[in-house]
Amino acid sequence: GENVEQHPSTLSVQEGDSAVIKCTYSDSASNYFPWYKQELGKRPQLIIDIRSNVGEKKDQRIAVTLNKTAKHFSLHITETQPEDSAVYFCAADYDKVIFGPGTSLSVIP
């Protein structure tokens, strides 16, 4: 069945450092992989997504890489800022979206 795993579950970095979150998915049928950020008490919001026809996508300090052969994708945040602190969810779209369990990122000023 469709399953998405995500690591690490918690991540703490110093302000200005980079953060990397890794995800794997079980079913190769997915061609769309969004990443969502959820701040405490708020709704999930899309921060970046990638489709299977590209291996990497970048948007300012955020980048996502995709390896379809290995069925894994990663989120990279550079020059982290305190406002990046939140829970990040990777997801795989199988007509319905299956979310990973989340990574709680803390950026220490």
Next chain:
Amino acid sequence: DTGVSQNPRHKITKRGQNVTFRCDPISEHNRLYWYRQTLGQGPEFLTYFQNEAQLEKSRLLSDRFSAERPKGSFSTLEIQRTEQGDSAMYLCASSHGHPETQYFGPGTRLLVL
């Protein structure tokens, strides 16, 4: 149109009661999704619609849960005979086509006593 809206935002009910939640998607979004989220977990897929057609319902979803989208616009999610384990945040999301960005509503937080 300022985004996906959900009502009520909070609901407290007693075990065994029925509850109904409403979701109003972004205008012209033909896809509408329902998720359930508990503390420390990612959103869990419940069901989704394309226009008024319900295309899939999670196999994990009890028969006590039912959803409708009668005119392809707003949707309702009903939980019958609520149980304490139903306590969670219920999120609605909509998208314009697939696969496209899903925009989430603020959620309805349900507490079953």
